[in-house]
Amino acid sequence: xxxxxxxxxxxxxxxxxxxxxxxxxxxxxxxxxxxxxxxxxxxxxxxxxxxxxxxxxxxxxxxxxxxxxxxxxxxxxxxxxxxxxxxxxxxxxxxxxxxxxxxxxxxxxxxxxx
Amino acid sequence: xxxxxxxxxxxxxxxxxxxxxxxxxxxxxxxxxxxxxxxxxxxxxxxxxxxxxxxxxxxxxxxxxxxxxxxxxxxxxxxxxxxxxxxxxxxxxxxxxxxxxxxxxxxxxxx
Numbered sequence: 001x002x003x004x005x006x007x008x009x010x011x012x013x014x015x016x017x018x019x020x021x022x023x024x025x026x027x028x029x030x031x032x033x034x035x036x037x038x039x040x041x042x043x044x045x046x047x048x049x050x051x052x053x054x055x056x057x058x059x060x061x062x063x064x065x066x067x068x069x070x071x072x073x074x075x076x077x078x079x080x081x082x083x084x085x086x087x088x089x090x091x092x093x094x095x096x097x098x099x100x101x102x103x104x105x106x107x108x109x110x111x112x113x114x
Numbered sequence: 115x116x117x118x119x120x121x122x123x124x125x126x127x128x129x130x131x132x133x134x135x136x137x138x139x140x141x142x143x144x145x146x147x148x149x150x151x152x153x154x155x156x157x158x159x160x161x162x163x164x165x166x167x168x169x170x171x172x173x174x175x176x177x178x179x180x181x182x183x184x185x186x187x188x189x190x191x192x193x194x195x196x197x198x199x200x201x202x203x204x205x206x207x208x209x210x211x212x213x214x215x216x217x218x219x220x221x222x223x224x225x
Binding site: 035041043090102104105106 | 214
């Protein structure tokens with residue numbers, strides 16, 4: 001088994017601020033993902049990384065940057081936080097991509113922008 | 115692009131009831147279908163998946179898939195309060211690696 005750790009659990013920011021969310025996995029999985037979850041909406045893909053040093057944009061990448069520093073870690077940056085923004089950011093990993101592999105999720109980072 | 119929709123948005127059932135959750139998708143050539151469950155404040159966790167038309171049962175949980183009608187469903191037999199959670203369906207279209215998630219059904223099982 002393995003685990004995905006996300007830090008911080010809660011993040012309160014100011015409008016216009018740059019905010020960074022971190023994710024670590026010990027599954028030794030190749031592929032990692034960042035999703036955004038809003039109330040009443042499904043998970044929307046922001047960025048994904050097929051392997052170390054790879055970076056691919058998802059449907060919701062505008063306003064975000066990402067970095068796959070090493071195989072086990074994947075960071076997401078909100079480049080300019082939007083006032084009253086409130087969402088949960090979920091990190092996930094899977095053994096492979098383009099396959100039928102199960103995605104394993106972390107517990108999320110809850111963002112609130114004042 | 116693949117569209118995935120779930121119904122109902124929320125559902126309250128008594129303990130012991132049979133619960134049915136529905137998911138529709140737009141691409142009949144889709145190849146992978148999964149259900150995830152997310153307890154409040156926790157990570158989504160994969161429940162079951164299916165690749166071809168038909169039915170698959172694991173314990174109290176059963177998936178039905180009908181590609182022609184663009185519909186798949188999750189049935190929970192003898193629902194328990196611990197089943198109370200947000201249920202998300204996910205579909206991977208043909209020729210795509212990306213999983214598209216529905217918006218979820220919030221299930222509450224009353225003791």
